[in-house]
Amino acid sequence: MDPIISLNLIDYLILAAYVVITIVVGYALKKYMKTSEDFFLSGRSLPSWITSLAFLSANLGALEVIGMVANSAKYGILTVHFYWIGAIPAMVFLGIFMMPFYYNTRVRSVPEYLKLRYNEATRGLNAFSFAIMTLLMSGISMYAMALIFRMMLGWSLTASILLSAGVVLIYVFFGGLSSSIYNEVIQFFLIWLGLLPVVYVGLKAVGGFSGLAAKLPDTFLHAWKNMGSAAANPMGVNWMGVVLGLGFVLSFGYWTTDFLVVQRTLASENINAARRTPIMAAFPKMLVPLIVVVPGLIAVAILPEYSVALQGSATPDYNSALILLLAHYLPNGVLGLAITGLLASFMSGMAGNVTAFNTVWTYDIYGTYIKKNMPDEHYLMMGKLATIFGVLFSIGTAYIVQSFPNLMDYMQLIFSFFNAPLFATFLLGMFWKKATPWGGFFGLLSGIVAAAGHYLLYKLNVIHYSSEMAANFFQAWWAWLTDFVVTIVVSFFTRKKAESELKGLVYSLTPRTKGSEMFWRRPEVWGSVALIVMVILNIIFW
Amino acid sequence: MAEKKSGSHFFDLKIPLGSLLSFYGLLLLLYGLFGPRHIYEKSLGLNVNLIWGVVILLTGGLFLGFAYFRRRNSN
Numbered sequence: 050m051d052p053i054i055s056l057n058l059i060d061y062l063i064l065a066a067y068v069v070i071t072i073v074v075g076y077a078l079k080k081y082m083k084t085s086e087d088f089f090l091s092g093r094s095l096p097s098w099i100t101s102l103a104f105l106s107a108n109l110g111a112l113e114v115i116g117m118v119a120n121s122a123k124y125g126i127l128t129v130h131f132y133w134i135g136a137i138p139a140m141v142f143l144g145i146f147m148m149p150f151y152y153n154t155r156v157r158s159v160p161e162y163l164k165l166r167y168n169e170a171t172r173g174l175n176a177f178s179f180a181i182m183t184l185l186m187s188g189i190s191m192y193a194m195a196l197i198f199r200m201m202l203g204w205s206l207t208a209s210i211l212l213s214a215g216v217v218l219i220y221v222f223f224g225g226l227s228s229s230i231y232n233e234v235i236q237f238f239l240i241w242l243g244l245l246p247v248v249y250v251g252l253k254a255v256g257g258f259s260g261l262a263a264k265l266p267d268t269f270l271h272a273w274k275n276m277g278s279a280a281a282n283p284m285g286v287n288w289m290g291v292v293l294g295l296g297f298v299l300s301f302g303y304w305t306t307d308f309l310v311v312q313r314t315l316a317s318e319n320i321n322a323a324r325r326t327p328i329m330a331a332f333p334k335m336l337v338p339l340i341v342v343v344p345g346l347i348a349v350a351i352l353p354e355y356s357v358a359l360q361g362s363a364t365p366d367y368n369s370a371l372i373l374l375l376a377h378y379l380p381n382g383v384l385g386l387a388i389t390g391l392l393a394s395f396m397s398g399m400a401g402n403v404t405a406f407n408t409v410w411t412y413d414i415y416g417t418y419i420k421k422n423m424p425d426e427h428y429l430m431m432g433k434l435a436t437i438f439g440v441l442f443s444i445g446t447a448y449i450v451q452s453f454p455n456l457m458d459y460m461q462l463i464f465s466f467f468n469a470p471l472f473a474t475f476l477l478g479m480f481w482k483k484a485t486p487w488g489g490f491f492g493l494l495s496g497i498v499a500a501a502g503h504y505l506l507y508k509l510n511v512i513h514y515s516s517e518m519a520a521n522f523f524q525a526w527w528a529w530l531t532d533f534v535v536t537i538v539v540s541f542f543t544r545k546k547a548e549s550e551l552k553g554l555v556y557s558l559t560p561r562t563k564g565s566e567m568f569w570r571r572p573e574v575w576g577s578v579a580l581i582v583m584v585i586l587n588i589i590f591w
Numbered sequence: 592m593a594e595k596k597s598g599s600h601f602f603d604l605k606i607p608l609g610s611l612l613s614f615y616g617l618l619l620l621l622y623g624l625f626g627p628r629h630i631y632e633k634s635l636g637l638n639v640n641l642i643w644g645v646v647i648l649l650t651g652g653l654f655l656g657f658a659y660f661r662r663r664n665s666n
Contacts, residue, residue, distance in 0.1 A: 059622050070611045081601045231604050246643050250634045380630035382622045382640035
């Protein structure tokens with residue numbers, strides 16, 4: 050099959066300049082890496098504009114972008130739920146309520162908080178599952194990305210894998226989390242500057258927003274109007290599934306407990322910057338649909354293979370929607386920029402996985418179970434070794450998945466079991482002082498089991514949903530509820546921690562420091578503004 | 592807890608970021624001015640390279656400008 054896009058010299062120049070600058074940035078950071086906290090947490094010294102953009106970009110990987118354009122071509126404006134209700138409340142909650150516990154306790158990772166608040170077993174469960182999942186996930190995305198680059202540019206799988214893994218290895222090895230974060234900020238600008246031209250030209254071709262709306266069915270144009278019943282909208286989910294499953298459990302679980310994103314807030318220079326990080330990220334986050342949802346809609350309006358799918362007569366490959374659109378509208382030059390944006394967002398996604406892995410591995414696994422109380426240089430060196438090992442393991446996974454493509458679905462499934470319930474453990478841990486160590490552990494464990502059990506019942510046709518997505522949303526909800534209830538019940542029968550041990554870890558036992566800042570700098574003020582803007586956007590696109 | 596003074600972090604990211612964007616802007620601008628014309632049939636006759644090159648160059652310049660003034664003020 051011929052590649053969809055052909056690049057020429059100018060495009061390759063743009064691509065090469067990106068690769069060079071990332072390596073230069075990584076290498077320039079090398080001399081600042083003196084302690085393990087410099088390497089794993091950027092020495093807790095970054096200003097909030099940088100951590101905010103990195104926080105946002107960590108979730109704006111190339112596969113997310115391509116997948117969300119595909120969702121938009123499939124479901125229309127409903128896709129905004131992943132960016133608005135499925136993100137903003139959780140980000141604001143993290144900034145206002147949870148950040149003080151993460152930042153002021155000086156924990157270095159999410160599992161470490163679980164250790165302080167609950168016990169070693171809870172930390173172990175989370176640390177091991179997170180470390181393994183992160184590496185497998187990074188290998189899977191590497192393979193998926195290599196497939197896309199083969200389809201798009203005709204590159205061989207090995208070439209894509211070695212290029213991206215090699216560059217990521219070099220810059221993370223030298224600069225650790227700082228390299229990763231700096232690259233995420235660069236990626237943020239490249240993905241916006243790379244995709245805006247196709248949005249502009251595409252909109253011009255369809256006659257602006259009103260022209261676009263005229264070419265699409267009514268169900269594609271409303272975020273909530275058709276959510277009354279699952280049958281009335283293309284996603285097959287009702288409003289309750291969206292609010293409980295996506296808006297509450299999945300979104301809060303991801304944005305407030307996934308170490309990949311939380312690590313970016315821990316790199317902030319002080320507690321106020323840390324609290325502002327997710328809240329400031331909420332504003333650009335709300336705009337992301339402009340570069341992912343709009344292209345999906347344009348693809349349906351313009352490209353015949355997607356418009357015929359509206360009649361339900363065909364199932365096109367939605368994942369190529371964005372690439373076909375780029376090929377259709379962009380001349381060489383800006384085309385190279387768009388491809389560079391995609392490559393950048395892929396690489397920084399991988400770097401994010403690798404840095405989150407090497408931190409959890411070094412602090413929560415190696416430093417806890419293998420070699421305790423070593424001098425700091427030892428852990429710094431271990432972090433660098435873990436970077437090499439992590440990248441090699443990802444490459445290995447990519448090749449295994451290539452031989453057994455079915456593995457990919459299974460792995461993604463298993464990850465969803467581990468992720469869904471975690472937020473209940475954190476919520477009770479931070480806001481209910483009576484939650485006991487073993488309550489936390491068994492709550493988390495039973496949440497994972499509940500997710501797996503729900504999946505089994507769904508696959509055996511014992512419970513029914515109108516779509517795969519509805520099943521996902523409700524699975525998350527039931528896993529969360531199980532974790533929540535079991536943690537509470539077990540807590541009544543097991544030994545509590547002394548209140549003195551919980552100081553700073555639980556809301557009611559943490560002295561409130563009054564914010565000394567002027568009100569326009571307070572996270573509460575900006576968080577409220579973000580929520581109001583989100584509500585307004587939802588009303589506009591109702 | 593002692594708060595670190597803002598700006599004590601590594602090096603200023605605005606410099607590599609601004610340089611990269613300025614380079615891209617300049618490259619696209621020149622390509623738009625002197626490159627082939629027929630490629631713009633795709634983009635409805637719009638010389639996107641020229642227009643977008645200017646936008647990116649300005650964005651890059653803005654970052655470099657901020658970095659320059661900040662350095663000058665701190666000296």
